[in-house]
Amino acid sequence: MLGHHFARPGNRFWPTLHAAGFTPRLYLPEEESSLLDLGFGITNVVDRATAxxxxxxxxxxxxxxxxLVEKVKAYQP
Known part of the structure; x- marks a missing residue:
């Protein structure tokens, strides 16, 4: 499962995203591309993983x- 955003066991990102109402159900890290169907995605600020x-x-x-500012200007989310 590693190789996806916030994939370490115990990471609170996916449960928090769901609890906050951003996703209709709890997504798994390997489903990160499904966020695009909801109109948003994940952008790294720093291109290396950390604990x-x-x-x-x-x-x-x-x-x-x-x-990040360059990406926002280019993609205008």
Whole structure:
């Protein structure tokens, strides 16, 4: 199951996404492409996996923010 966003056991992303009403049911990480059918998807800010966000450096986050702004301008979600 790894190789998908938020796929580690115990990750709260998918249950939270459902509990918040974004998905009609609890999705599995390998169903991440199904989010597109609901009108949204997942975009990485930093292109490496971490156990938690505290492992990311300020430089990585700032560089990722620049790339995210470029994606928003290009795709206009």
């Amino acid at each position: 938690n966000a505290a492992e990311l450096s300020a430089v990585e986050l700032k560089e990722g923010a620049v790339k």
